[in-house]
Structure formats: C-alpha cells, structure tokens
Amino acid sequence: MSELDVSRLSPSDASAALRSYPRRYAALLRPIKDDEDVEALAHRVGVEGRSPIDIVSDVTRTLVLLSEALHQITVNPTPVLHPAAADAAQRQWESPPPEQLAEVLTLFADQSTALADQIDRVSAKEWTRTGTVAGGDSLSAIDVVRDAVRTGRAGLTDVERTLGELRR
Numbered sequence: 102m103s104e105l106d107v108s109r110l111s112p113s114d115a116s117a118a119l120r121s122y123p124r125r126y127a128a129l130l131r132p133i134k135d136d137e138d139v140e141a142l143a144h145r146v147g148v149e150g151r152s153p154i155d156i157v158s159d160v161t162r163t164l165v166l167l168s169e170a171l172h173q174i175t176v177n178p179t180p181v182l183h184p185a186a187a188d189a190a191q192r193q194w195e196s197p198p199p200e201q202l203a204e205v206l207t208l209f210a211d212q213s214t215a216l217a218d219q220i221d222r223v224s225a226k227e228w229t230r231t232g233t234v235a236g237g238d239s240l241s242a243i244d245v246v247r248d249a250v251r252t253g254r255a256g257l258t259d260v261e262r263t264l265g266e267l268r269r
Contacts, residue, residue, distance in 0.1 A: 105254045107247040112220050112228060115246045119164075119217040122253045123210035126157060129260050130202060143202045147263035154205050156263065158198030160256035161209045166192065167249045168216045173232055174242045175223055180232035186245065187234040189252070213253065220246055 110118075130153055131139055143153045151159075166185055173180035185191040199205050223242060231239045 105251050107251050110247050110250060112223065112243065112246060115250045116217040116220045118250045119213045119220070119253060122213045122257065123206070125257055126209060126260065127206050129153075129257070129264060130157070130206065140202050142264065142267055143205075145267050147266045149259075149263065151259070151263065153260045153263055153267075154198050154202060156256050156259045157205050157209050159192070159194055160252055161205075161212050162194050163189075163192055163252045164209075164212045164216050164249055167245050167252070168212070168219060170232060170240065171216075171219060171223070171242055171245045174230050174240070174245065175227045177232070182232045182234045182240060184235050186232075186248075187238050187240055216249055 107115075130143055146152045146155075166183060170180075170182045170186040173182060199208065228243045229241055231241045233239050
C-alpha cells in the first residue's frame with residue numbers, strides 16, 4: 102500500500118482521523134473480545150522485528166513528540182524543535198512498551214485524543230506558523246499535524262501486516 106497523501110488534509114480532517122485511530126487499532130488488535138490468544142499475538146514479533154505492541158507504542162511516542170512540536174510552534178515566538186519532529190528515522194525509542202495490550206491501547210487512545218483536542222484549539226492564523234528544527238529545517242504547524250495523521254495510518258498498516266504474518 103502506498104503512503105497516505107496528506108498534502109491537502111485540513112486540521113479538522115486531521116482531528117477526525119486521530120479520533121478514529123483508537124477504534125481502528127483496537128478493532129485490529131482485539132477482533133474477538135474473549136480470545137485468549139489476542140494478548141500473546143500482540144507480543145509476538147513479526148518478520149520486520151517488531152510486535153504489534155511495539156508498533157502501537159512507537160506510534161504513541163511519536164504522537165507525544167509531534168504534540169510537543171505543535172505546542173512549541175503555537176506558543177513560542179522562536180520555537181526550536183527536536184530533529185525527530187522532521188525526520189522519522191530519528192524516532193528511536195529506548196524504553197520498552199507496556200506489558201499489557203489494554204494499557205498500550207489506552208495510552209494510544211489518550212494521546213491520539215489529546216492531540217485531536219489540541220488541534221481543535223489551534224486558531225486558523227496559527228497553522229502557518231513555523232518552528233526551526235535543530236539542524237536547520239523548518240516545520241509549520243500543519244506539517245506537524247499531517248505527519249501525525251500519516252504516522253497513525255502507517256502504524257495501522259504495519260499492525261495489520263504484522264498480524265497477518267503472525268496469523269499464517
């Protein structure tokens with residue numbers, strides 16, 4: 102599947118997408134409520150070296166990073182952003198994910214919803230504000246939000262692919 106084109110995504114569409122992700126991730130990871138294998142399957146590592154829990158945790162951490170970048174851009178007159186805000190290759194997370202799938206999904210839902218709420222509070226004139234990424238590039242507020250939606254969708258695709266591999 103090709104990468105999601107978010108180049109024309111509006112803030113309200115981004116907010117709606119972020120609000121839909123918790124339900125969509127949970128539907129993939131918990132297709133049968135009383136299935137005892139769901140928890141074990143979520144911890145199994147796929148051929149790309151990551152488990153579904155790892156993938157969701159990485160997306161959650163990225164949403165935290167991008168939420169902070171959006172906050173800095175909208176409140177700081179001269180924001181300097183972490184390099185990982187602009188470069189997905191620098192999004193390396195050292196800490197392990199939570200052990201329980203329910204906790205992972207709750208943290209993801211909380212962060213996704215919080216970012217959607219944050220987007221809803223940004224005024225129209227603030228969407229073109231920019232922040233300087235450590236290293237020289239710049240990002241606008243809308244670029245950050247579009248990356249959050251793209252990251253959420255890519256994670257959903259990765260979870261779906263990994264679960265498909267693990268179920269074979």
